[in-house]
Amino acid sequence: METFDLTKAYGSTNALDSLNTKIKRGEILVLLGPNGSGKTTLLHLLATVLRPTRGTATVMGYDIVKQPLKVRETIGISFQEARGFWRHKPYHILSFHAGIYGLKGEAKEKIVDQTLKDFDLWPSRNKRFMELSGGQAKRLEVAKLFVYRPAVAVFDEPTAMVDLEGKRMIWDRIKDLRKAGSTVIVATNEVREAEYLADRISIMKAGKEVVTENLRTLKDSISGGDVVEVEFSSPTSPQLLKALETVPGTVRVSQETEKALKVFVNRSEDWLPQMMNAVQPLQTKVTSIRVAEPSLDDVFLHYTGDELVKQINA
Amino acid sequence: MREMLSLFTFDLRENFDSIPWTVYFWIFFAFQYFVYGQLVSRLVNPSAVSDYYFYYGTGILIIMTFNVSTWAGRRFVEGAHEGRLKYLLSLPFTRGELFLEQVLLGLAVNLIRIGPPLVLILWLARMPPIMLATSILVLLAMSFGIMGIMISLSFIAFKSFDIFSAIVASTSAILIRFSTILYPLAFLPSAYGTVARFNPLTYGSDLLRDALNFNIPSLLDPGFSAFIVAAVGISTMTLGMALVPRALEGVKSS
Numbered sequence: 001m002e003t004f005d006l007t008k009a010y011g012s013t014n015a016l017d018s019l020n021t022k023i024k025r026g027e028i029l030v031l032l033g034p035n036g037s038g039k040t041t042l043l044h045l046l047a048t049v050l051r052p053t054r055g056t057a058t059v060m061g062y063d064i065v066k067q068p069l070k071v072r073e074t075i076g077i078s079f080q081e082a083r084g085f086w087r088h089k090p091y092h093i094l095s096f097h098a099g100i101y102g103l104k105g106e107a108k109e110k111i112v113d114q115t116l117k118d119f120d121l122w123p124s125r126n127k128r129f130m131e132l133s134g135g136q137a138k139r140l141e142v143a144k145l146f147v148y149r150p151a152v153a154v155f156d157e158p159t160a161m162v163d164l165e166g167k168r169m170i171w172d173r174i175k176d177l178r179k180a181g182s183t184v185i186v187a188t189n190e191v192r193e194a195e196y197l198a199d200r201i202s203i204m205k206a207g208k209e210v211v212t213e214n215l216r217t218l219k220d221s222i223s224g225g226d227v228v229e230v231e232f233s234s235p236t237s238p239q240l241l242k243a244l245e246t247v248p249g250t251v252r253v254s255q256e257t258e259k260a261l262k263v264f265v266n267r268s269e270d271w272l273p274q275m276m277n278a279v280q281p282l283q284t285k286v287t288s289i290r291v292a293e294p295s296l297d298d299v300f301l302h303y304t305g306d307e308l309v310k311q312i313n314a
Numbered sequence: 315m316r317e318m319l320s321l322f323t324f325d326l327r328e329n330f331d332s333i334p335w336t337v338y339f340w341i342f343f344a345f346q347y348f349v350y351g352q353l354v355s356r357l358v359n360p361s362a363v364s365d366y367y368f369y370y371g372t373g374i375l376i377i378m379t380f381n382v383s384t385w386a387g388r389r390f391v392e393g394a395h396e397g398r399l400k401y402l403l404s405l406p407f408t409r410g411e412l413f414l415e416q417v418l419l420g421l422a423v424n425l426i427r428i429g430p431p432l433v434l435i436l437w438l439a440r441m442p443p444i445m446l447a448t449s450i451l452v453l454l455a456m457s458f459g460i461m462g463i464m465i466s467l468s469f470i471a472f473k474s475f476d477i478f479s480a481i482v483a484s485t486s487a488i489l490i491r492f493s494t495i496l497y498p499l500a501f502l503p504s505a506y507g508t509v510a511r512f513n514p515l516t517y518g519s520d521l522l523r524d525a526l527n528f529n530i531p532s533l534l535d536p537g538f539s540a541f542i543v544a545a546v547g548i549s550t551m552t553l554g555m556a557l558v559p560r561a562l563e564g565v566k567s568s
Contacts, residue, residue: 044400047404048403048404049400049403049404049563050563051563069406069407069408072404072405072406072407073406075404076404077404079397079400079401081397082397083396083397083398085328085398086396087328088324088327088328092324092327096320096321096324099320100317100320100321100405100406101406
């Protein structure tokens, strides 16, 4: 898939702004970004639910503006909000969806039954949609793409409102879909989901793609790629902070609690002994040291200048 | 086409599940016809309209047809707000097929809700079965035109269900009152009658009464009425098909 200057405007606001990107066949690409970053708009444009204001995209070689019907036959989308068919029952919804994509008779019944069981919806199969819990409705929305295997499967926040056990189950199913040959795009603002699923992560902000890379490369690309969490026996002083900032290899010092600091460093193995030397004259005892990789939130902060969590909460 | 028929069956099944609404429609009809119709027809001079009770009954059927047909437009706006339309737009059929399915669904729901009261009225009036077929055709043609109007109106107020409801309510009030649904044109005051002549429902109502051989010589010419009903249906549907997909796909807002 490829987008060419893909833009969607609402009045004077560009929900998606001149996007030029490529998605590789058979990969799981995760779009990561806060609300309003253009993830859902991109998915809706690719699924031909919306028409671009400018530019276009190709899905498996089909142009979304010129060949929308071919695109719809190729791509399947699971929407962010599972709503709309209030009086229908899960069994009928999945059966209808499978039928639309050409499944018939016994084969259709078999796959619908199996999907209902896989997504833990079997006991609720004859409840009306409006009687399902939020989590059940969401699982049903995701399950629609598993009654047939679309060449391109698109999930918009697939595990929102789903419990922890359900999240893991959905993530594993999505990985199975990729194993079976589908190209998968997942839009999320959940870091854990992105880390678990992604072959590549595309960070989006304000309708633009900031960076697209695999997780390892993204983490390695941050200067201060190691994170050292240091805890002291007493509250940290300004002198201590200054001392740490001057240790060679320190990129950034962040105060976590009054006794704990998070220090972004280039190579922790070189930095740690120097840090100990710098701290010793200040009569401050180090009580604990933990070395970690930067989190995806750190990556997001690095590339966008904003904390993902803060953006989501905003 | 196969996909469109699957959707039609799927939607119709959902509608069959709403039996209380259909029963409500029939109760509404029974109350209007057997209670209010009896009362109001006593106030009408029989020398002016020989069988006003029957005239009133067919008028109530037209109002019901109007109400069911407005549902088609409301369904578009509701679907856009509830997320159903987004899903339908992602399925492998053309916008034209989706539009056609919604219209066919509206006609089918009309038939289900209006059919039994129509059969009852014709049976009570001892009308031959052929009248049933012709009057159903006229009512469905009217329904087609009303759906066209309502679906086109949904384009104006796609973003707000409240605005759409207000538009439908005011349009309904004007179209139903300033028409010959409940009063023959020959007995309307001249100013009122002039306005009614610009109302497509007037032509639909007179066409239905013509189809039922209603004995009022002053009904409008059936050929002309049929032309107006067909023209309104085709033009509004064409307009709706041109406008609504643009609203659905967010073209209007860009």
